Amino acid sequence: xPMPPVKRVLLKxxxxxxxxxxxxxxxxxxxxxxxxxxxAAKETGLEICLVIGGGNIFRGMAGAAQGMxxxxxxxxxxxxxxxxxxxxxxxxxxxxxxxxxxxAIQMNEVCEPVVRRRAERHLEKGRIVIFAAGVGSPYFTTDxxxxxxxxxxRCDALLxxxxxxxxxxxxxxxxxxxxxxxxVSYDRVxxxxxxxxxxxxxxxxxxxxxxxxxxxxxxxxxxxxxxxxEGVQTIVQKEA
Ligand code: UDP
Numbered sequence: 001x002p003m004p005p006v007k008r009v010l011l012k013x014x015x016x017x018x019x020x021x022x023x024x025x026x027x028x029x030x031x032x033x034x035x036x037x038x039x040a041a042k043e044t045g046l047e048i049c050l051v052i053g054g055g056n057i058f059r060g061m062a063g064a065a066q067g068m069x070x071x072x073x074x075x076x077x078x079x080x081x082x083x084x085x086x087x088x089x090x091x092x093x094x095x096x097x098x099x100x101x102x103x104a105i106q107m108n109e110v111c112e113p114v115v116r117r118r119a120e121r122h123l124e125k126g127r128i129v130i131f132a133a134g135v136g137s138p139y140f141t142t143d144x145x146x147x148x149x150x151x152x153x154r155c156d157a158l159l160x161x162x163x164x165x166x167x168x169x170x171x172x173x174x175x176x177x178x179x180x181x182x183x184v185s186y187d188r189v190x191x192x193x194x195x196x197x198x199x200x201x202x203x204x205x206x207x208x209x210x211x212x213x214x215x216x217x218x219x220x221x222x223x224x225x226x227x228x229x230e231g232v233q234t235i236v237q238k239e240a
Contacts, residue, residue, distance in 0.1 A: 104136030
């Protein structure tokens with residue numbers, strides 16, 4: 001299945017890919033490597049919106065499982081995504097790539113608030129816009145934040161860079177016979193509860209006809225290969 005033609009994309013990176021080989025937190029060397037991949041993608045002429053998760057630092061569900069108030073824990077998770085966004089901004093700017101961070105939770109000393117028209121202008125000027133703090137509300141994830149920003153910024157695709165190279169019919173870590181889909185419909189993902197993104201994010205992409213491209217960001221050069229239609233990925237889209 002070929003990559004859909006894209007001019008503007010939303011790239012969602014799980015927080016865990018910022019840890020590199022660490023168990024927790026941010027590995028600046030690894031973030032710098034990721035930034036090089038993003039820079040190379042931008043140099044092909046793409047407009048790029050970025051959303052980075054926070055799972056390398058804090059996940060609300062994990063806090064709640066240990067007895068914290070869920071909403072409070074989710075706010076901590078959102079703050080973690082802001083830290084990741086700032087780390088990526090710094091890495092990109094060290095490579096000479098202009099960026100702006102816009103956070104769904106206002107923190108004016110650190111970054112801009114989310115303002116769609118302003119984000120538009122940044123993209124026109126060749127800046128990468130990093131959207132932080134998800135949708136700004138607890139009980140959501142950065143996948144939903146990514147789907148929301150992809151819809152409002154009218155992105156041609158949501159690229160989900162993660163640790164696995166696509167969507168499988170069962171967990172490839174547990175089942176060696178698991179089969180990777182080249183393409184799969186939104187409805188199948190939802191009906192079979194396939195591990196792509198949370199259901200609200202998938203439904204938002206479906207309702208706005210935004211293809212979701214799931215690929216491994218851990219392999220060097222893979223983002224460029226996927227964009228050039230030469231990579232390994234799964235495309236979640238409408239039934240053909
Ligand atoms: N979060 C939230 N609302 C949002 C986005 C994120 O409450 O709109 C919180 C939630 O606790 C989540 C954490 O931030 O667990 C980190 O985000 P996520 O788990 O999506 O990160 P990823 O798995 O992509 O690293």
